[in-house]
Amino acid sequence: MMALVSRNISFSNARFGKFFLFNWCSLPQCHRQYIFLGFSTFNNLNRPLTGNGNKLPERKLLSSLTVGFRQFSENVKTQAKRVQRRKIAPEDSTSDKRGIGACQVSAYATCEEYNLEKIKEKLVEQNVYKPIESMEDPLSKGGADVIHAVANYPVTPEPRHIFFFREGSVVFWNTPELECLSVLDFLKRYQIGSYKKDLILNERELMTYSYTTTAKKSQIIANNFCLSKAQGRSNMEIDLEKFTLSNAMSLSVKLALWEASLNQYIDSVEYVVEDLKCGKKLRISRKEVTCKTGELFALRHSINLSSDLLDVPDFYWENDDLETLYLQLCNYFNIPRRTRVMNEKLNHCMELVELLTSHLSDRHHVRLEWMIIVLIMIEVVIEIIHASK
Numbered sequence: 458m459m460a461l462v463s464r465n466i467s468f469s470n471a472r473f474g475k476f477f478l479f480n481w482c483s484l485p486q487c488h489r490q491y492i493f494l495g496f497s498t499f500n501n502l503n504r505p506l507t508g509n510g511n512k513l514p515e516r517k518l519l520s521s522l523t524v525g526f527r528q529f530s531e532n533v534k535t536q537a538k539r540v541q542r543r544k545i546a547p548e549d550s551t552s553d554k555r556g557i558g559a560c561q562v563s564a565y566a567t568c569e570e571y572n573l574e575k576i577k578e579k580l581v582e583q584n585v586y587k588p589i590e591s592m593e594d595p596l597s598k599g600g601a602d603v604i605h606a607v608a609n610y611p612v613t614p615e616p617r618h619i620f621f622f623r624e625g626s627v628v629f630w631n632t633p634e635l636e637c638l639s640v641l642d643f644l645k646r647y648q649i650g651s652y653k654k655d656l657i658l659n660e661r662e663l664m665t666y667s668y669t670t671t672a673k674k675s676q677i678i679a680n681n682f683c684l685s686k687a688q689g690r691s692n693m694e695i696d697l698e699k700f701t702l703s704n705a706m707s708l709s710v711k712l713a714l715w716e717a718s719l720n721q722y723i724d725s726v727e728y729v730v731e732d733l734k735c736g737k738k739l740r741i742s743r744k745e746v747t748c749k750t751g752e753l754f755a756l757r758h759s760i761n762l763s764s765d766l767l768d769v770p771d772f773y774w775e776n777d778d779l780e781t782l783y784l785q786l787c788n789y790f791n792i793p794r795r796t797r798v799m800n801e802k803l804n805h806c807m808e809l810v811e812l813l814t815s816h817l818s819d820r821h822h823v824r825l826e827w828m829i830i831v832l833i834m835i836e837v838v839i840e841i842i843h844a845s846k
Contacts, residue, residue, distance in 0.1 A: 562629065562631075563661060563663050566624075566626040572649070586608055595776065605620055665682070669683045701779050722752060
C-alpha cells in the first residue's frame with residue numbers, strides 16, 4: 458500500500474506528507490481499505506505517469522482521496538450512532554468467560570401474559586420438553602403460576618430446564634441460544650400483548666451458575682450462582698432453588714421492559730416540556746393528553762398492581778429458606794431500588810400530565826368565554842340596528 462502511495466504522490470508538500478503518514482499509522486486495519494479505494498481509483502485514472510518528473514495535479518489527487526475518506530467517515534459515524542444497550546449481564550456472562558463447570562441461565566420477557574394451559578398441552582403433544590407434574594412437587598401443589606419443563610433429549614450431562622411464567626417471561630437453564638430463540642418463536646401463538654423482538658433481545662438477562670459441594674446453602678459468588686450439592690440435599694431442593702432464581706430473573710427482565718417503555722414515554726413528551734419552558738403554544742391536543750394519561754396509568758397498574766415487585770409471592774410464605782434466597786436475589790438485581798425509581802418517574806410524569814390537562818382545560822374555557830362574549834356583542838349590535846330603524 459505504501460509503495461502505491463510513494464509511486465503516485467510527490468511529497469513536495471511536507472505538511473501534507475506528515476499529516477497523511479501520521480493519520481495513516483493511527484488508523485485501524487479495518488478502516489484502511491476505504492483509503493486504499495481512493496488511491497486505487499486515482500491510480501487507474503492517471504496512468505501512465507508523466508516521465509518528466511512533474512507533479513500530478515493536486516485537484517485530482519484530492520478528489521480521489523475524498524472517495525476513501527468519505528466512506529471512512531461514514532463508517533465512523535455509523536459506529537458512533539450505535540445506541541449503548543443497558544448492561545444485561547454480569548461481566549462474565551459470555552460463554553468464553555463462564556469458567557470451568559459453569560453453565561448459563563437466560564431470561565426473556567416477550568409479552569404481557571402467557572396462556573399456560575395451551576402451552577402445557579402443546580408441550581405434551583410435541584414431547585420435546587416434559588412438564589414436571591408430581592404431587593410431591595411444591596411448584597405443582599404450592600400455587601406457583603409456572604410451568605417447569607425439562608428437555609426429553611439430553612445434549613450434555615447437565616439437563617436443560619425451562620420455566621414458563623404466566624406474567625409473560627421465560628427462563629432457560631443450560632439452553633443454547635439457538636434453542637432459546639426457537640422456543641420464543643413457539644411461544645408467539647400463546648402470547649397476549651407481545652413486545653417487539655429487538656426490545657426482547659436487548660433487555661434479556663444472562664447469568665452463570667455452577668454446582669458446589671462445600672457450601673451448605675446456594676448463594677451468589679462473583680456474579681455466579683453457586684447451587685449447593687452438599688450431602689443430603691435432594692434434586693427437588695435444587696430445582697426449587699433454580700425456580701427461585703428464575704422467579705427473580707423473570708421479575709428483573711420484566712422490570713427492564715417496563716423501564717424501556719417508560720423511557721420511550723418520556724421521550725414522547727419531551728417536546729411538550731420544551732414548549733412549556735420556552736413559553737410556546739403547546740403542540741398537543743386534549744385527545745393526545747388523554748391517551749398519554751391512559752398509557753401512564755396502564756404502566757403504573759402493571760408495575761404496582763399486576764406484578765410481585767412490591768410484595769413477596771404467596772409461594773414463599775410456606776418456604777422460609779426459599780423466601781430468604783428470593784429476597785437476596787431480588788436485592789442482587791436491584792429490584793426494590795429500580796421499582797422505587799420507576800414510581801418516582803411515574804409520579805413526575807403524572808404531575809406533567811395533570812399540568813397539561815389543567816392548561817388545556819383553561820385554554821378551552823377561555824375559548825368558550827370569548828365565544829360567549831362575541832355572541833353577546835353580535836346580539837348587542839343587532840339590537841342597536843333594530844332600535845335605529
